[in-house]
Amino acid sequence: MKITKIFTFDSSHMLDGHDGKCQNLHGHTYSLEITVSDGLIEAGAKAGMVMDFADLKTIVKQTVIEPFDHAFIYHGGNARESQIAALLEGWQMKTLRLNRRTTAENLSVEIFGRLKSAGLPVCSVKLWETPTSCAEYEGN
Template sequence: MKITKIFTFDSSHMLDGHDGKCRNLHGHTYKLEITVSDGLIQGGAKDGMVMDFADLKTIVQAEIINPFDHAFIYHGGNERESQIAALLDGWQMKTLRLPCRTTAENMAALMYGRLKNAGLNVCSVKLWETPTSCAEYEG
C-alpha cells in the first residue's frame, strides 16, 4: 500500500556554468510529492493506515520544508555560488549548502536520502520546479 502527501516551498538557486537562463539567480515555488509504502497498521488509533498523514507531515516539515523554504540553495563545491551565499549569510539571510549542483534531479535524490535517514519508508520523491517540469527519484 502507498500513500502520497504534497507540499510546497519557495527557494532560490542558480546553476553556475549552465548554458541557459538557469545560470542566473532565480526562484521557484517547488511542489514536492512524497510517497511512502508499507503494510497497513493493524489495531490501535491508526488501524488501517500506512501511516498518519500528520506524522508524515511532521517528518517532511522537519527534514525538507524547514531547511529549504525561503532559502538560497547552493552547491557548496561551487566558488561563485558559495560567494553569493557568504554575502547573504553576512546579511543574516537564509542559505542552504548542498553537496551537489542544485538541479531538480539532484535535490529529489538528496531529499529521498534525508527522509530515509529520518526513518521514513519513502519509495519516491517527485520535485516539481514548474507546473510542467519535475524530477522523480525512486529508491
C-alpha cells in the first residue's frame, strides 16, 4: 500500500557552468511529492493507515522543508557557488550546502536519502521544479 503527500517550498540555486539560463542565480517554488509504502497498521487509533498524514507532514517538514525553504542551495564542491554562499552567510542569510550539483534530479536523490535516514519508509520522491518539469527518484 502507498500514500502520497504534496509539499511546497521556495529556494534559490544556480548551476555554475551550465550552458543555459540556469547558470544564473535563480529561484523556484518547488512542489514535492513524497510517497511512502508500508503495510497497513492493524490495531489502535491508526488502524487501516500506512501512516498518519500528520506524522508524514511532521517528518517531511523537519527533514526537508525547514532546511530547504527560502535557502540558497549550493554545491559545496563548486568554488563560485561556495563564494556566493559565503557572501550570503556573511549577511546572515540562509544557505544549504550539498555535496552534489543542485539539479532537480540530484535534489530528489538528496531528499530521498534524508527521508530514509529519518526512518521514513519512502519509496519515491517527485520534485517539480516548474509546473511542467520534474524529476522522480525511486530508491532501490
